[in-house]
Amino acid sequence: MKKVLITGASGGFGLEFAVQLEQQGYALLLHGRDKARLQLTLDALEHPERHSFLFADLSSRKETEMLIDSLVGSDLYGLVNNAGFGVWGGFAAKESVAQADVIRVDLLAPVMLAHAVLPCLIRNKGFMINVSSLAGETPLPYLATYAAVKAGMTFWSEAIRAEHQGEVRVVTLAPGPSPTGFRDVSGAPKGKGDVFSTTAKKVVSSSLQTLDAGGGYCVPGWRHQLLWCIQKITPRFISLALMVNYLKK
Ligand SMILES: NC(=O)c1ccc[n+]([C@@H]2O[C@H](COP(=O)([O-])OP(=O)(O)OC[C@H]3O[C@@H](n4cnc5c(N)ncnc54)[C@H](OP(=O)(O)O)[C@@H]3O)[C@@H](O)[C@H]2O)c1
Numbered sequence: 032m033k034k035v036l037i038t039g040a041s042g043g044f045g046l047e048f049a050v051q052l053e054q055q056g057y058a059l060l061l062h063g064r065d066k067a068r069l070q071l072t073l074d075a076l077e078h079p080e081r082h083s084f085l086f087a088d089l090s091s092r093k094e095t096e097m098l099i100d101s102l103v104g105s106d107l108y109g110l111v112n113n114a115g116f117g118v119w120g121g122f123a124a125k126e127s128v129a130q131a132d133v134i135r136v137d138l139l140a141p142v143m144l145a146h147a148v149l150p151c152l153i154r155n156k157g158f159m160i161n162v163s164s165l166a167g168e169t170p171l172p173y174l175a176t177y178a179a180v181k182a183g184m185t186f187w188s189e190a191i192r193a194e195h196q197g198e199v200r201v202v203t204l205a206p207g208p209s210p211t212g213f214r215d216v217s218g219a220p221k222g223k224g225d226v227f228s229t230t231a232k233k234v235v236s237s238s239l240q241t242l243d244a245g246g247g248y249c250v251p252g253w254r255h256q257l258l259w260c261i262q263k264i265t266p267r268f269i270s271l272a273l274m275v276n277y278l279k280k
Pocket residue numbers: 038039040041042043044045063064065068087088089090113114115116117136137162163164165205206207208209210211212213214216
């Protein structure tokens with residue numbers, strides 16, 4: 032049975048990836064930090080006996096390396112780089128460690144994981160899905176580090192996709208607002224961007240459709256596509272002037 036590693040499988044998009052990839056017949060390596068939360072994901076699956084858990088705090092280089100070491104011989108077919116979080120608030124007011132952790136979890140760990148398993152994914156003619164964000168399409172005051180990291184994720188993932196066209200299918204997934212644990216973890220104020228909200232189910236199914244089409248840049252659902260169009264046609268100085276007021280708590 033083909034194996035797929037999903038990072039951040041303990042909730043939100045990760046849980047939905049687990050449900051939909053299991054339906055496609057994969058055996059899942061479910062990564063997280065907390066056994067009880069991962070167990071809730073396993074409880075939502077039809078064939079729990081097919082799947083296993085992997086634990087690592089991806090803000091720790093040591094734990095990320097241990098996770099990579101544990102993958103030796105696992106013959107992966109797919110990697111979903113999904114784990115991530117943001118820190119909402121004024122840059123100067125927020126702890127530097129938390130902001131550095133956003134870079135480690137959302138960008139450094141995916142790059143390290145992908146580099147380690149890419150030869151195997153290529154050998155198996157498999158796939159990689161990198162969960163970026165529409166936050167990576169424009170600078171975002173009060174989410175400055177997160178937006179910068181997701182811009183990096185999008186550029187990195189798209190470049191890898193071009194480098195390995197025909198060898199491995201790569202999806203760069205760029206969702207907008209979606210009702211997951213992300214907002215509570217980031218400390219985001221309620222209601223911002225809700226008009227564009229799209230379900231995790233739709234976000235994940237769109238990315239899997241893009242994967243079926245051979246990979247690509249995926250903005251899921253019409254609401255996120257509308258937001259993306261607005262981002263693309265609005266000059267940066269206007270969007271910054273609007274966002275600095277809108278995104279302030
Ligand atoms: N929801 C949105 O509006 C939205 C929009 C665009 C992009 N995204 C991206 O979607 C991805 C998934 O987020 P989500 O929305 O599903 O949020 P979520 O429900 O909070 O899930 C985040 C997942 O990442 C894991 N994670 C967080 N910090 C970690 C760390 N230090 N080490 C290992 N795992 C860690 C969490 O594990 P624990 O359970 O252990 O915390 C959880 O499984 C993220 O990359 C996020 O940036 C979200």
